[in-house]
Amino acid sequence: MSVTRARPLLVDPHRSGNDCAHCGARAHSVCNAIDARDLDRLAAVAVQLSVEPGRSFIDEGDPAESFFNVTAGTAKLFKLLPDGRRQITGFAGPGHFLGLAVSASYSFSAEAVELMRICRFSRTKLRTLLDDFPAMEKRLLEVASNELVAAQEQMLLLGRKTARERLASFLIARSEMPVHCLGHKPGSAETVLLPMTRSDIADYLGLTIETVSRTLTKLKGEGLIEIPSTETIIIRRHVALDGIATGVDSGGTR
Amino acid sequence: MSVTRARPLLVDPHRSGNDCAHCGARAHSVCNAIDARDLDRLAAVAVQLSVEPGRSFIDEGDPAESFFNVTAGTAKLFKLLPDGRRQITGFAGPGHFLGLAVSASYSFSAEAVELMRICRFSRTKLRTLLDDFPAMEKRLLEVASNELVAAQEQMLLLGRKTARERLASFLIARSEMPVHCLGHKPGSAETVLLPMTRSDIADYLGLTIETVSRTLTKLKGEGLIEIPSTETIIIRRHVALDGIATGVDSGGTR
DNA sequence: CAAGCGCGTTGACGCAGATCAAAGCGCGCG
DNA sequence: CGCGCGCTTTGATCTGCGTCAACGCGCTTG
Incomplete structure (x- = not known):
């Protein structure tokens, strides 16, 4: 092994x-x-x-x-x-x-x-x-x-959330992580650093790399986030993103 | 609430x-x-x-x-x-x-x-x-x-297993449950009692009732299980079912 | 600096499982 | 015993996401 x-x-x-x-x-x-x-x-x-x-x-x-x-x-x-x-x-x-x-x-x-x-x-x-x-x-x-x-929260995500909701949940959770857990300088509160690859994110969220990539691009197109570099994401509309993450949205901009 | x-x-x-x-x-x-x-x-x-x-x-x-x-x-x-x-x-x-x-x-x-x-x-x-x-x-x-x-095992199930594999995993897990956890007389070791509804099973496995029902019917058709009543399932080919559950199968009878 | 490679993005297409719809079926009840 | 109701099964159709494929981009290497 x-x-x-x-x-x-x-x-x-x-x-x-x-x-x-x-x-x-x-x-x-x-x-x-x-x-x-x-x-x-x-x-x-x-x-x-x-x-x-x-x-x-x-x-x-x-x-x-x-x-x-x-x-x-x-x-x-x-x-x-x-x-x-x-x-x-x-x-x-x-x-x-x-x-x-x-x-x-x-x-x-x-x-x-x-x-x-x-x-x-x-x-x-x-x-x-x-x-x-x-x-x-x-x-x-x-x-x-x-x-x-x-773990129970993650089961809810894996069992019942859409790809869009999963990515939103992931970004929100990362943005709310205490600073010491990330091991780097804070930056803006809404700047999320992603040290892992798209493949890791996909395997964490129960999706494929393609879906992760496409969904992030879509969120960017809707002005909810910015993607200055592959490993950096800026949350532009935190409340809206959080709404999607918790499943309140569903309607709205698809 | x-x-x-x-x-x-x-x-x-x-x-x-x-x-x-x-x-x-x-x-x-x-x-x-x-x-x-x-x-x-x-x-x-x-x-x-x-x-x-x-x-x-x-x-x-x-x-x-x-x-x-x-x-x-x-x-x-x-x-x-x-x-x-x-x-x-x-x-x-x-x-x-x-x-x-x-x-x-x-x-x-x-x-x-x-x-x-x-x-x-x-x-x-x-x-x-x-x-x-x-x-x-x-x-x-x-x-x-x-x-x-x-919980981690369940995340693997929800994130990466097919409907067929989820049902197989569920039945195997139930059959391996210690007797005292079920709160009823044992019966055969391969007799699985399901006190919960199909809807509960679906919500546990991240599926719909229809998929749960269809998949069970399919497993029955392949001779892997018997379904004498809605709340009773008999595992006929435990090894084969376990193979499906752990993802070894994939090929074989679909 | 060209070549190679790992990673990410984008597009076209297919399918597992969801959704919609309609029967069975067991069971309590009048 | 017939009726109604909740649960399950089965069938037809739809769709979100996976799969397959091509391409771009930055980094390393010779």
């Missing part, structure tokens, strides 16, 4: 996991449930890694030996069908915790979209650590609950 | 929540994380209710004041778009815990498919209880993790 991971992941040479205290992502991750004076215990089980764009660091079906915490960059999480059809179940930015699962093997794959920085925890070691820090377990439950809500 | 809940839920007259020790669903629910001698504390915050078929007991958008635990029967969980399009995100049987969410209001609705028996917990009371029983919090995290895995 780990065919794509030709070379080992890059272990950061000069500091392989011992400065949780200075980690920029801590404030936004589950790690902030651990008190500052106990951070050394967390650091002891963490290993910092870099992951190059396109490289996968979790492979569906592989034994689930580690948890991961994203500290920089973005990953796509996905599942595959035997014939290659792919569903991207989410994108994970800084602060995102990965690998929650009771099962002995990963139920999805993860691959870097941009250059990433991640923290790897041994599953067993983190589990024993959790016994000493119930606050962190609480945080994990919160995180999982929130992801569950997001 | 609570338009459909015309009458209040039925509070069981003779025992309104005080015998967790004899609860048939405990073995399969998060409640089994609590030691037998502490069950009285759990019982103190629980209220037993009955819910008639078709009656809703959670309404999306309402303030989330309670958690629920299903002890008998089945509920459908769903989200609506303003124009009435519906996505059923799951079915909850005995042992299923409902209401996990950080948000102050419910993010989905729940309605009984069959006559149900549920346990209601005050959100605040249960939360203080959780502080004393970290084992239960651990169980909740496990439950949430498993649901997350299931």
